[in-house]
Amino acid sequence: MARFTPHTEADIQEMLDAIAVDTLDDLFADVEPRYKGELDLPSALSEYEALREVDALAKMNVWGLPIFLGAGAYDRIVPSAVGAIISRGEFLTSYTPYQPEISQGTLQSIFEFQSMISELTGLEISNASVYDGANAVVEAALMTARLTKRDPKVAVSSGLNPRYRGVIETYRVEVVDLPFEYGTTDFSNVPDDVSGVFVQSPNFFGAVEDIQAASEATHDVGALCVAVCDPISLSILEAPGNLGADVAVGEAQPLGMPLMFGGPYTGYMATREEFVRQLPGRICGETIDKDGKLAYVLTLRGREQDIRRARANSNICTNQALTALAATVYTALMGPEGLRGVAELSISKAHYLGNRLQASGFRLRYPDAAYLWEFAVELPDVAKANEALLEAGIVGGLDLGDGAMLVAVTEKRTKDELDAFVEVVSDAF
Amino acid sequence: MPFDLIRDKGREGRRGYTLPKPDVEMKQLDAVVPKSVLRKEKPRLAEVDEPTVIRHYTNLSRENEGIDTTFYPLGSCTMKHNPRANEAAAVVPGFAGLHPLQAEAQAQGALRIMHELQGFLAEVSGLPYVSLQPLAGAQGELTSILMVKRFFDDAGDEGRTTVLVPSTAHGTNPATASMAGFRAKEVGLDEHGCVDVDELREMVDESTAALMITNPNTCGVYERNIKEIAEVLHEAGAFLYMDGANMNANMGRMRPAEADVDIMHFNLHKTFSTPHGGGGPGCGAIACSDDLAPFLPEPTVEKRGDEYRFVRPDKTIGRVAGFHGNFGQMLRAWNYIRMHGPELRDVTDMAVLNANYVRTQLGGTYRIPYDELCKHEVVVQPPQGKKALDIAKGLIDHGYHPPTIYFPLVVKEAMLIEPTETESKETLDDFIGTMLELAETSQEDLEAAPTHAPTRRLDETRAARQLKARW
Numbered sequence: 001m002a003r004f005t006p007h008t009e010a011d012i013q014e015m016l017d018a019i020a021v022d023t024l025d026d027l028f029a030d031v032e033p034r035y036k037g038e039l040d041l042p043s044a045l046s047e048y049e050a051l052r053e054v055d056a057l058a059k060m061n062v063w064g065l066p067i068f069l070g071a072g073a074y075d076r077i078v079p080s081a082v083g084a085i086i087s088r089g090e091f092l093t094s095y096t097p098y099q100p101e102i103s104q105g106t107l108q109s110i111f112e113f114q115s116m117i118s119e120l121t122g123l124e125i126s127n128a129s130v131y132d133g134a135n136a137v138v139e140a141a142l143m144t145a146r147l148t149k150r151d152p153k154v155a156v157s158s159g160l161n162p163r164y165r166g167v168i169e170t171y172r173v174e175v176v177d178l179p180f181e182y183g184t185t186d187f188s189n190v191p192d193d194v195s196g197v198f199v200q201s202p203n204f205f206g207a208v209e210d211i212q213a214a215s216e217a218t219h220d221v222g223a224l225c226v227a228v229c230d231p232i233s234l235s236i237l238e239a240p241g242n243l244g245a246d247v248a249v250g251e252a253q254p255l256g257m258p259l260m261f262g263g264p265y266t267g268y269m270a271t272r273e274e275f276v277r278q279l280p281g282r283i284c285g286e287t288i289d290k291d292g293k294l295a296y297v298l299t300l301r302g303r304e305q306d307i308r309r310a311r312a313n314s315n316i317c318t319n320q321a322l323t324a325l326a327a328t329v330y331t332a333l334m335g336p337e338g339l340r341g342v343a344e345l346s347i348s349k350a351h352y353l354g355n356r357l358q359a360s361g362f363r364l365r366y367p368d369a370a371y372l373w374e375f376a377v378e379l380p381d382v383a384k385a386n387e388a389l390l391e392a393g394i395v396g397g398l399d400l401g402d403g404a405m406l407v408a409v410t411e412k413r414t415k416d417e418l419d420a421f422v423e424v425v426s427d428a429f
Numbered sequence: 430m431p432f433d434l435i436r437d438k439g440r441e442g443r444r445g446y447t448l449p450k451p452d453v454e455m456k457q458l459d460a461v462v463p464k465s466v467l468r469k470e471k472p473r474l475a476e477v478d479e480p481t482v483i484r485h486y487t488n489l490s491r492e493n494e495g496i497d498t499t500f501y502p503l504g505s506c507t508m509k510h511n512p513r514a515n516e517a518a519a520v521v522p523g524f525a526g527l528h529p530l531q532a533e534a535q536a537q538g539a540l541r542i543m544h545e546l547q548g549f550l551a552e553v554s555g556l557p558y559v560s561l562q563p564l565a566g567a568q569g570e571l572t573s574i575l576m577v578k579r580f581f582d583d584a585g586d587e588g589r590t591t592v593l594v595p596s597t598a599h600g601t602n603p604a605t606a607s608m609a610g611f612r613a614k615e616v617g618l619d620e621h622g623c624v625d626v627d628e629l630r631e632m633v634d635e636s637t638a639a640l641m642i643t644n645p646n647t648c649g650v651y652e653r654n655i656k657e658i659a660e661v662l663h664e665a666g667a668f669l670y671m672d673g674a675n676m677n678a679n680m681g682r683m684r685p686a687e688a689d690v691d692i693m694h695f696n697l698h699k700t701f702s703t704p705h706g707g708g709g710p711g712c713g714a715i716a717c718s719d720d721l722a723p724f725l726p727e728p729t730v731e732k733r734g735d736e737y738r739f740v741r742p743d744k745t746i747g748r749v750a751g752f753h754g755n756f757g758q759m760l761r762a763w764n765y766i767r768m769h770g771p772e773l774r775d776v777t778d779m780a781v782l783n784a785n786y787v788r789t790q791l792g793g794t795y796r797i798p799y800d801e802l803c804k805h806e807v808v809v810q811p812p813q814g815k816k817a818l819d820i821a822k823g824l825i826d827h828g829y830h831p832p833t834i835y836f837p838l839v840v841k842e843a844m845l846i847e848p849t850e851t852e853s854k855e856t857l858d859d860f861i862g863t864m865l866e867l868a869e870t871s872q873e874d875l876e877a878a879p880t881h882a883p884t885r886r887l888d889e890t891r892a893a894r895q896l897k898a899r900w
Contacts, residue, residue, distance in 0.1 A: 004509075004510055004512060004776075004850075004851050005775065005776065005779045005850050005851060006851070006852070006853035006854075007779060007782075007853070007854065011853070011854045012782065014854070015782055015783075015785075015786045015854060016782070018786055018789055018790065019782075019785045019786060019788075019789050020789070021785075021802075024778045024782065027778070027781045027782060027785060027802060028682050028683075028781070029802060030651045030653050030801070030802050031651050031653075031682055031683050032653055032655075032656070033656060033683070033687045033688055034682060034683060035555075035681060035682055035683055035684045035687065038681070038771045038774075039552055039553060039680070039681050039770075039771040039773060039774065040552050040771075041549055041552055041553075041766065041769075041770045041771050041773070042767065042770055043770045043771070044767075044768060044769050044770035044771075044772050045767050045768055045770075046768070047512075047514040047768060050514060050518075050764050050767045050768050051514055051517055051518060051764075053767065054518045054521055054524075054760070054764060055521060055523075056538075057523075057538035057539075057541055057542060058521045058522070058523025058524055058538050059523060059538065060537040060538030060541065061523045061524065061527050061531075061535060061536050061537065061538040061539055062531065062535035062536070063522060063523045063524075063526045063527055064522065064523075064526065067528050067531075069528045069530045069531065071530055072751055072752075073528060073529055073530070073751075073752065075526075075528065077446075077448070079445070079446045079479075081445070081446075081479055081482055081483055083520070084483065085482075085483070085486045085487070085490075086706075087516065088486075088487065088490045089495050089496075089497030089498065090490035090491065090493040090494070090495045090497065090498060091490050091493060091495070091706070091707055092495065092497070092511065092516075092704045092706055092707075093495035093496035093497045093498075093501075093508075093511055093704055093705065094493050094494060094495035094496075094501075094705065094706075094707045095501070095503060095506055095508060095705040095707065095708060096705075096707070096708035097707070097708070098503075098833075099494075099821070099825065099830065099831055100884065100887050101822070101825055101879050101882040101883065101884050101885065101886065101887070102492075102493065102494040102825055102830065102879075102882050102883065103492075103493055103494070103707075104489070104492035104493070104883050104884055105489040105490045105491065105492040105493035106493055106707040106708070108434070108489055108492070109486070109489055109707075111434070111898070111899070111900075112434060112435055112436075112900075114898050114899050115434070115436070115899040115900040116472075116474055118898075118899040119472035119473050119474055119899075120472050120474075124899070125896075125898050125899070126898070126899065128708075129709075131564035131565060131568065131709075131710070131750065132564060132750055132751045132752075133751050134748075134750060134751035135564065135568075135749075135750070135751075142608075161751075163748065163751050163752070164751070166747050166748045167747070167748055167749060167750070167751070169747055170575065170726070170746050170747035170748060170749055171575075171608075172575075172578075172609075172610060208462050208463075208466055210466070211466075234468070234472070235468070235471075235472065236458055236467060236468055237462070237466055237467065237468055238466055238467065238468050238469065239468065239472070242469075251751065258525040258526065259525070259526055259527055259528045259529065260519075260524065260525050260527070260756055260757045261524060261527040261528075261529050261536065261539045261752070261753060261756040261757075262529030262750075262751065262752025262753045262754065262755075262756055263529075263564065263710070263750065263751075263752060263753070263754055263755040263756055263757065263758075264564075264709075264710030264755040264756075264757050264758060265751070266710070273896070276896065282708070283898055284898060285892040285893070285896055285897055285898050286892065286897040286898075287887050287888045287889065287891045287892035288887070288888050288891065289884040289885040289886060289887050289888070290885040290886045290887075290888075291885050293884055293885070295884040295887050297887045297889055297892045299889065299892040299893045299896065299898070300893055300896070301893075304600070305567070305599075305600035305601050305603075305604035306599075306600035306601075306836070307600070308600075308604075309600045309603040309604060309613070310603035310604060310606065310607045310612075310613040311607070312600065312604040312607075314604070314608065315567045315568075315570065315571055315601050315604035315605040315607075315608050316565075316567055316568075317565065317566065317567040317601050318565065318708035318709040318711070319708050319709055320706075320708075320709040320710045321706050321707030321708040321709050322704070322706030322707055322709065322710060323706075323709075323710055325486075325706075325707070328435075329482060329486055331474060331475075332435045332445060332474075332475045332477055332482050332485075333445030333446045333477075333479060333482050334445065334446055335439070335443070335444060335445065335474055335475060335476040335477065336471040336472050336473075336474045336476065337444065337471075337476070338444060338445070338446050338448065339474075340471075341448045342448065344455060344456070344458070345448060345449070345451060345455075347456055347458070347461055348451060348453050348454065348455045348456045349453055351456050351461060352453040352454070370461060370462040370463065370466075371461075372461070372462070386532075390535075395528065395531060395535070398530055411448060411449065414449075414452055415452040415453050418453070
């Protein structure tokens with residue numbers, strides 16, 4: 001362990017003398033109850049041994065196969081340049097930019113992240129990111145309550161990712177259901193006492209929703225409309241801000257973050273400028289320094305916990321700077337055409353698979369819904385299909401538990417993999 | 430202008446990445462979705478090549494200081510060295526490529542990492558049940574207080590409306606209490622900067638749900654009455670929550686369970702060396718006693734026979750993250766703990782040694798409001814007439830990242846210094862020398878600082894008044 005702690009015995013003795021105590025134990029003289037045993041942890045390993053164990057444990061996982069799981073996390077290409085930038089020590093080992101004079105790298109990258117999110121969502125103000133997509137959703141739910149001065153109560157349909165709904169409920173926000181029948185949400189009867197209405201597009205089942213209809217119905221009852229969007233889809237679909245959404249949130253994992261068994265990812269949040277004071281989390285703004293030089297700084301800090309304490313608009317402390325940086329670098333590399341390319345490839349491949357499955361006699365759960373790269377297909381026995389797929393070296397889709405499999409297709413899937421999927425599933429039944 | 434924005438370096442038509450060629454027929458978008466939902470104008474993003482992207486962000490990184498570039502004694506944040514083996518672990522494809530919804534049988538290695546880490550944190554805290562799901566320290570706090578809330582709801586005890594926080598608490602504590610639906614009330618301090626037990630005794634009643642204590646507290650002082658504090662709360666049927674931001678002072682020296690703490694959070698990005706990343710991602714794992722265990726977020730990981738599986742605690746508050754938490758940070762922390770084992774205690778010892786060394790060397794010139802043994806950090810005040818802000822900016826000119834300033838709020842002109850265990854005596858001596866020099870530097874020179882940093886002092890008012898948060 002000494003490799004991380006530089007002191008020699010001589011250093012320790014000199015320092016104890018300077019402090020005027022005899023032993024290291026004496027530094028804990030005030031600690032009651034003091035723990036006198038030895039921690040019962042496996043004994044220390046060298047770096048080599050620890051990493052060998054990591055490799056051995058990794059082999060207990062199933063990996064390296066084509067993945068058809070999505071449902072909020074997508075197996076997308078991560079360009080090598082993303083990892084190269086986010087592993088630079090100056091980004092990796094810094095903290096929240098409390099000292100802007102020596103944090104312009106982090107601050108400018110946040111400013112660029114906010115700009116990209118604003119562009120994609122069509123909303124004026126983005127924050128510096130929050131923990132993940134689910135947390136962006138719940139923060140938006142709480143935000144609608146503060147803005148409308150109503151009790152936190154939101155209307156959602158089963159088109160909202162059930163995991164997002166779960167987090168909303170954990171945070172003690174009341175949830176009411178909107179009808180969801182043919183693969184999209186029916187917004188014609190929004191209750192008039194809700195603070196917010198959620199519209200996820202593409203929704204949990206992969207279909208594009210009518211954000212315009214959602215926002216009009218929402219505004220009719222004096223509530224706020226929150227759009228939950230996959231950022232890749234915003235390269236081809238109209239920006240939610242242009243369709244009347246008041247807040248846009250989502251999971252930025254598809255923008256350059258590896259699957260990593262569920263995290264770290266990053267959540268994005270954007271809103272109209274008039275609502276900025278109720279937007280939680282860090283916001284980076286442009287200013288000038290003493291010499292008049294353009295620079296960036298965290299701003300509108302009066303919303304935050306370290307200043308306002310019990311009256312802050314959230315307890316959130318930092319953003320997800322490093323994964324937000326990954327999203328920024330990814331989006332810079334791809335550009336608008338690259339993002340569109342990712343979307344178009346995914347759509348074309350997903351529809352190729354969807355069409356082939358239908359041609360093989362399988363029914364899509366929502367055949368009339370317009371889907372992008374994810375769809376639910378009905379199968380006689382989803383578990384059996386997934387077993388057969390795994391046998392054939394394919395990680396199948398998500399078992400929805402009701403006779404359907406949610407299948408996601410990204411730009412990484414090849415025609416051979418799609419054909420193999422159809423063949424294995426057809427052979428299984 | 431320090432740097433152009435990435436978008437200003439582009440030109441329409443440039444690309445930084447090439448996608449695989451299509452191997453299926455490309456769909457026309459308007460054949461897939463109604464034309465009315467398609468985007469009419471393309472987003473104004475950067476259009477740049479890869480060399481430009483790499484150079485741009487590499488140059489931006491050079492405008493940043495991190496632990497890798499300088500001593501970073503930011504109090505309460507534990508800016509210790511981040512071992513690179515942790516980073517090597519986190520890019521292993523068998524973990525990095527694992528989808529969170531893969532069946533448990535396909536993720537046994539990942540589940541085992543989680544199960545073992547749960548066990549390690551239980552051992553370090555003495556508290557038997559652990560959830561790794563909270564995504565940051567603040568979320569660990571909120572998860573804990575939501576569990577307390579659910580405990581009282583479940584017991585039909587509707588009168589528990591208040592959460593107490595000491596005046597030294599991190600801002601996240603009162604903000605968390607409010608967010609969980611409680612009223613936050615502040616408890617005062619005794620002459621050591623610790624919770625005033627007499628005042629606490631008067632405040633605690635049947636409306637109290639919990640006290641949120643940080644130990645050692647944000648003055649770097651050990652809360653020596655913690656057992657008595659726990660007793661006061663427990664007698665009233667309330668819980669003792671411990672903010673574990675400062676666990677780097679406790680490992681192997683103090684286990685919260687033995688001080689009768691009921692529930693606590695860890696910051697894996699502080700104590701267990703996962704990188705701070707410019708402000709996240711972190712991991713705010715929590716540990717709790719038997720009473721609160723049924724309310725933990727779902728899922729936790731259990732071992733049955735030779736198999737690891739996810740389980741749902743019976744009265745779970747639900748989930749607090751989209752998936753299982755920041756697994757990448759769990760993997761790094763697991764690796765760190767495996768490289769230390771019981772020697773985690775030496776980490777704590779060296780961290781406390783370093784802080785006390787700084788305390789004794791600065792004392793006399795800087796005022797030490799609580800001049801007794803400190804733990805892993807020490808709060809100091811500049812000499813009469815000098816401001817913490819100016820000393821901080823002066824440190825920047827000498828190549829240091831400043832300590833935390835103006836926190837804790839109870840100490841005027843506070844400078845909270847946390848050296849951590851990974852700094853050598855030479856580094857500390859140089860820093861101390863600079864601090865002593867700055868104490869003698871003229872006010873005029875201090876106010877001019879920083880003069881050598883990438884930017885000089887910023888106009889923060891302008892940023893707020895003329896809000897510009899995007900290109």
